Amino acid sequence: MTRPFYLTTAIDYANGDPHLGHALEKIGADVIARWHRLRGEPVHFLMGMDEHGQKVHQAATAAGSEPGPWTDAISERFNTTWHRLHCSHDDWMRTTEPRHTRAVTALLERIQATSPSHLFQGEYEGLYCVGCEEFKQEGQLVEGKCAEHPSADLVPTRERNTFFRLSAWRDDILASIESGELRVEPAIRRNEILSVLRSGLQDISISRSRLPWGIPFPGSVDETVYVWFDALINYLSGTGYPDEGWDTLWPADLHVVGKGITRFHCIIWPAMLRAAGLPMPRMVWAHGYVQWDGAKVSKSEGTAVSLDEAVDRHGADALRWFLMREVGFEADGDFSFERFDARYASDLADGLGNLASRATAMLVKYRDGVVPESPPPTTLDDAAMALTQEYVTAMSTLALRDAAAAIGRLVSEADGFVSASAPWALAKAGDDDALDAVLAALARTLLRLALMAAPFMPEKAGALWAALGQHGGPEGQWARAERPEMAGMTVIKPENLFPKS
Numbered sequence: 062m063t064r065p066f067y068l069t070t071a072i073d074y075a076n077g078d079p080h081l082g083h084a085l086e087k088i089g090a091d092v093i094a095r096w097h098r099l100r101g102e103p104v105h106f107l108m109g110m111d112e113h114g115q116k117v118h119q120a121a122t123a124a125g126s127e128p129g130p131w132t133d134a135i136s137e138r139f140n141t142t143w144h145r146l147h148c149s150h151d152d153w154m155r156t157t158e159p160r161h162t163r164a165v166t167a168l169l170e171r172i173q174a175t176s177p178s179h180l181f182q183g184e185y186e187g188l189y190c191v192g193c194e195e196f197k198q199e200g201q202l203v204e205g206k207c208a209e210h211p212s213a214d215l216v217p218t219r220e221r222n223t224f225f226r227l228s229a230w231r232d233d234i235l236a237s238i239e240s241g242e243l244r245v246e247p248a249i250r251r252n253e254i255l256s257v258l259r260s261g262l263q264d265i266s267i268s269r270s271r272l273p274w275g276i277p278f279p280g281s282v283d284e285t286v287y288v289w290f291d292a293l294i295n296y297l298s299g300t301g302y303p304d305e306g307w308d309t310l311w312p313a314d315l316h317v318v319g320k321g322i323t324r325f326h327c328i329i330w331p332a333m334l335r336a337a338g339l340p341m342p343r344m345v346w347a348h349g350y351v352q353w354d355g356a357k358v359s360k361s362e363g364t365a366v367s368l369d370e371a372v373d374r375h376g377a378d379a380l381r382w383f384l385m386r387e388v389g390f391e392a393d394g395d396f397s398f399e400r401f402d403a404r405y406a407s408d409l410a411d412g413l414g415n416l417a418s419r420a421t422a423m424l425v426k427y428r429d430g431v432v433p434e435s436p437p438p439t440t441l442d443d444a445a446m447a448l449t450q451e452y453v454t455a456m457s458t459l460a461l462r463d464a465a466a467a468i469g470r471l472v473s474e475a476d477g478f479v480s481a482s483a484p485w486a487l488a489k490a491g492d493d494d495a496l497d498a499v500l501a502a503l504a505r506t507l508l509r510l511a512l513m514a515a516p517f518m519p520e521k522a523g524a525l526w527a528a529l530g531q532h533g534g535p536e537g538q539w540a541r542a543e544r545p546e547m548a549g550m551t552v553i554k555p556e557n558l559f560p561k562s
Contacts, residue, residue, distance in 0.1 A: 065103040067310045068094050069296050071318045071326075072111040072154065075135040076120035079142045080368055081351045081384070081396055082319070088381045089348060089390040089461060090317040091148045095516035096456050098149075101537040105310055107299040108143060109154030110136045114288030118274040128274045132157060142368060146377045147519050154295045162276050164298035165291055168337055169279050171303075172225075176336040179226040185266045188215035198263065209321050222266040223284060230332035231262045237331065237341065244344040245327050246459065247391050250320055254327045265329065293330045296342070312340040320347045346459055349393040351384070374398065375405045378518035379559065382409065382465065385517055389462035405559065412472045413510065414559035417525055419479065420503040421554040427488050432504040432547040433497035441478040441502045445471055445509050449542055452513050468513050475506045504529070504552065505545040511535060512542040521558050528555035 070090045073083055087108060094106040111117075112132040121131035136155055143150065154161060173180055187198075190207040201208065207215060235258040237243040238251065245251040268284040269275070275285035300310040318326050323345070331341040371380050383404050388394030424430055448471045455464035478499075487496040508529055515522040515535040526535050530550040 063103055065105040065310060066094075066097045066315075067105045067107070067300075067313045068097075068315045069107040069299065069313055069317065071316075071322060072109040072156065072292060072295055073139060074114075075110050075112045075117050075132045075139075077135075078368070079139050081353075081371060083139075084142075084146060084368055084371075084380070085351050085384050085388060085390070086317060086319060086348060087143050087148050088146060088384055091146075091150070092381075092385060092461055092516040093315065093317070093456075093459065094149060095519060095536075098536045099512065099515055100539045105152070105299075106150045107152045107154055107296065108140075108148065108150040109152075109295055109299075110139060110156065111288070111292045111295075112136070112155055112157045113275045113286075113291055115269075115272060115274075118272070121274075129157075145372060146381065149519075152299055154299050156276075156291060156295055158298075160301075161295060161298040164302045165276050165286055165294045166279050167303040168294050168297060168333070169286070171337040171339075172333070173279075175338045176226075179229060179336050180267075181224050181226065182221065183224045183264070183266075184219070184221045185224075186219040187217075189218040190215055220266070220270050222270070222287075223268040223278060223281070224264045225267045225290075225329075225333070225336070227265050227329060227332050228262045230335055231258055233335055234258060234328055234331050238327070243327070243331055243341050245323070246344065246346050249392075250323050250327075250347040254323055257324060258328065262328065289325055289329070290333070293325060293333065296330075297339075313342040314344065316342050316345045318345060318347055320349055323347045346390075348390050349388075351388055352393050352395045353397070371396075371398075371401070374401065375409075375559075376520075378521045379405050379409055382517055385461050386465040386469070390459065391462070406561070408469055408472075409559040410561050412469065412476075413514065413521075414557065416472050416475050416479075416510075417507060417528070417555055417558055420475070420500075420507055421528060421552050423484055424500050424504060424552050425554055427484070427496060428500060430551045430553060432550050432552065433501045435501055435546065435548045436494070436498040439478070439498055439502040441475060441506055444474040444478075445506050446543075448474070449509055449513070456516075464513075465517060468510065468517070471506065471510060471513070475503065475510075478502070501547065504547040504550070508545040508547055509542045512539060524555055524558060528553050 068090060070086055073079065090106070094104050097104045110132070117132065118128055121128040124131060132155070140153055190213065203211070207213060234243070235255065238245055238255060238258070245254050267287045267290040268278045268281070269287055271283045272285045275288065276291050278284035278286050296313055296316065297311065300307040302311070316326055326345050334341050383401050386408065387400060387404050388396065424432065448467045452464050452467040455461070455467060482499045484496055484499045487499065507525065511522050511525040511529060512535050523534055529547070529552050
């Protein structure tokens with residue numbers, strides 16, 4: 062049996078509602094998961110919630126609730142939202158689950174057994190950001206504030222904790238990233254991490270004085286596992302660790318995270334695994350942020366954009382498309398409803414939706430919906446093959462914005478082909494051979510577009526797939542994009558895929 066492609070997203074804090082920044086990450090990861098399934102590859106896709114720590118406890122208390130019921134409600138809200146956005150995760154990990162607690166305890170005990178000198182008692186005194194749940198070093202501050210939560214006050218903290226000898230793993234992690242054993246992408250994030258490593262690492266506290274909401278530190282009566290140390294292990298918990306068979310999924314093929322938490326995922330997490338004698342993940346992809354008026358969309362910073370409002374505006378698939386095509390999955394990008402409306406109109410309503418409607422309507426009108434026997438390839442077929450290969454290259458390198466752009470260019474090529482060939486004039490002139498060539502080429506192109514769009518817009522691509530007379534769904538059917546035989550198949554005109562308001 063082929064080993065599944067194991068893909069994870071960062072787990073979100075259970076301290077508020079999901080927003081567009083969360084959605085960018087989850088949708089991007091889902092596009093990647095669906096791409097692998099489209100190619101017929103098994104996938105295990107993990108998402109979930111980070112439910113421990115001081116910030117979660119404070120949010121529950123402020124809402125007049127106990128942490129347990131609070132996190133239950135938040136987890137359900139997040140999971141429901143991702144399903145509404147057509148996320149296809151196979152597992153939903155909550156750090157309050159017993160399976161996660163067992164994995165955290167097992168990993169700590171393994172580190173204690175494998176690298177005992179790398180855990181030691183020490184005293185920490187410094188500034189703590191509750192928003193990040195992180196002790197901040199001087200080099201991480203901007204004008205004395207946390208860069209991620211500039212409106213929040215840093216809390217002076219002094220505690221006696223268990224420390225992890227992170228400094229001992231600096232050379233090992235540096236060599237792993239430089240050699241490509243651990244891939245950190247895109248390049249701008251890799252260079253940032255290499256710079257941190259080359260400047261040296263400090264040992265880190267991995268416990269807190271016993272908090273009312275967290276996992277007890279193994280062997281200690283007055284310490285709680287530090288929330289970030291706890292949270293990172295969810296990727297291992299999702300494999301069933303430490304139970305038999307966990308290594309059929311591990312190491313993870315890809316962690317998808319935001320650029321603000323690369324230090325945890327590209328330095329601390331690999332070091333934890335090395336200390337336990339376990340393999341590191343193969344790749345970490347760190348995306349940028351969704352911005353609103355130039356500021357990061359964030360619950361704590363008050364730049365929230367209603368995710369429900371964005372979905373309601375044009376539908377889930379349209380929002381998925383906008384975030385991947387306009388914002389992208391590498392650098393920061395702006396969201397505004399004006400830009401969303403414009404992209405919806407140009408790419409979807411007047412673009413793919415209009416092409417699907419016109420092409421299928423002509424097939425129904427001129428050939429009763431039956432795709433003509435395949436004549437020699439046309440100029441549209443040539444352009445479609447080239448753009449299909451561009452799409453494959455982009456998807457394989459996680460350049461999701463470029464892949465979406467290739468879809469848009471294929472729609473434009475098909476529109477131009479319709480205008481140049483004028484099938485209505487060919488029908489009027491009785492030139493059946495030429496008309497057959499045009500109609501068959503359009504049918505093949507729509508099949509390609511349905512497959513290419515499937516990771517980005519699964520619902521609408523599925524509707525187009527069905528209208529083209531295809532059974533089941535596009536999953537596992539990618540070979541059809543490279544050899545899109547449609548002769549003899551019966552198509553119908555789909556319902557308006559992207560209606561204008």
